[in-house]
Amino acid sequence: MDVRDLQRENIKNLSPYSTARDEFKGQASVYLDANENSFGSPLPADYNRYPDPLQLDLKDAISKIKGVPIENTFLGNGSDEAIDLLFRAFCNPGKDNVIILPPTYGMYEVSANINDVEVRKVNLTPDFQLDLENIAETIDANTKIIFICSPNNPTGNSLNRGDIETILANFKGLVVIDEAYINFAKQKTFIQELTEYANLVILQTFSKAWGLAALRLGMAFSSTHVIDILNKVKPPYNINQATQDLALAALQNIQQVNEWIKITVNERERLANALSRLEKVRKVYPSDANFILVQIDHAHWTYHQLVDQGIIVRDRSKVVLCDDCLRITIGTTEENNQLLTALEKL
Template sequence: MDIKDLQRENIKTLRPYSTARDEFKGQASVFLDANENSFGSPLPANYNRYPDPLQLDLKEAISKIKGVPIENTFLGNGSDEAIDLLFRAFCNPGKDNVIILPPTYGMYEVSANINDVEVRKVNLLPNFQLDLEKIAETIDANTKIIFICSPNNPTGNSLNRTDIETILANFKGLVVIDEAYINFAKQKTFIQELTEYVNLVVLQTFSKAWGLAALRLGMAFSSRPVIDILNKVKPPYNINQATQDLALAALENIQQVNEWIKITVAERERLSAELAKIPMVKKVYPSDANFILAEIANAVDVYNKLVDHGVIVRDRSKVTLCEGCLRITIGTASENDQLIDLLRAMN
């Protein structure tokens, strides 16, 4: 498969914007090329200079942890930017289509709609696994991307690895595996398969396990041709210097992050067990993420009562295959206790 054949014709001939810092080689001490404020910035740290457009220092630090070469790494303003750029680079508006697998992360469809790309939906099976036969029937010559979220949001389960591998081996477009919650799962990341599948794109994020949701920093790992195209179409300085600096500092605290992951997983199991004891809770679905999907009697009423007490969960009761369900993020032990006490009091 030649990835270049998948990209839009206008992207093949696109001349990307050349930043001022792209146009010289070597070292410099006086920068009079980018119309920046040469006096500094009114902050303790100087942010008057444009950041590294390719975030090489940050990518090098990520590479040491993920084991993925810099040239196979793309950083975006959240994973949402990588999702949007995949549409803009590979999907012709009004012609091409993508496949999503409801219930799933909502931004795939939103980005498709923004980019005028047809969305074809193949619902997960009742056990929240892939319907391989229906997916195969839905693919046509204009299907460019299949989005797979694993662990899946909002169901929390990991999708069968062999099923995903079947799609990777047989689909001639991009297969995007969104691993936003992989840190909380027993299943191994698909990053290790990057050398096997040129059409594989793995999305990860700093927003969940790393606790950096406010920074808006997402990662995409793929073959060199895909990463080169994403770098070609992205805004020149899509990751600001403050985000790069803070992320580099966070990467030095991986032991703290790993400890939080262990606590979250333990609390997930405890909360699941406690919820299952409450009569109004009809079912607690197994989870590999940092949240639980639970079917609850009168889910909307329960949601509203929780809001009245200042406890906010996510109402997923109208989502396909999640009827009557609430999605509950794993909080601290005390937050989880507060939720349990409120639910018990509602019975």
């Protein structure tokens, strides 16, 4: 398949905005082309110049860690920007549809609604796995994207790899695998499959394991055709220079990140075991993420009792298949102990 055939007709014919920095190659000593402030910025670092619109230095550093070439990498203002651009580039408003698999990350549906794209929902099975038969029955000629979150949010589990490969091999649209929590999982990333499936898009983020949620930096990996289309429709300077600089510095501290991942996984197991011993807890679901889904008596009431004590978790009790469930992020040892003490006293 040629994924370029999936893009909207107006995107095929789009002439992208050409930035001042796109119109010449190499370095210069005098920049009088972009109407910047030539005197500097009122900060210790000079931020008066526009940043690299393609973030090539940062992508090069990421490629050394991820093993993905620069031309197969897109950086967005959070993964949410990549999600939104996929709708804008590939889905015709009022005509095309996408499939999401509840319970799942809420921004897929929000972005679809913003872009006037029909959302078709195929619930996960009771054990939070893909319902392949119903997915196949829901696909039609106007289905452009299937969003798969693995490890899944809010359930925390990884989806069966063979089931995902079945969709990749048989669906003629884009398959977006959101791997925001992959650093905490035993299951390996789908990055190795990028060369096998032209329709595969992988989302990852600096917001979770990397501890850079405030920077809003997301990654998308795909075939060069998909990446070229995303670069064509993105805002010209979508990643600011401060974010690029800080992310480059963070990539030098991968040992610290790996240590935090180990601690998080250990705390996840300790917290899951402790929660399972509480009388009010009915079920602690297995997790491959940095959070745990817990079914608990009177979840909504419990959530508000914790809020009153300054402890914030996520109430998922109204989400499909998550009756009476709270989603609890893995905190520090002290924070987890504080949570357990509060729950024991309720």
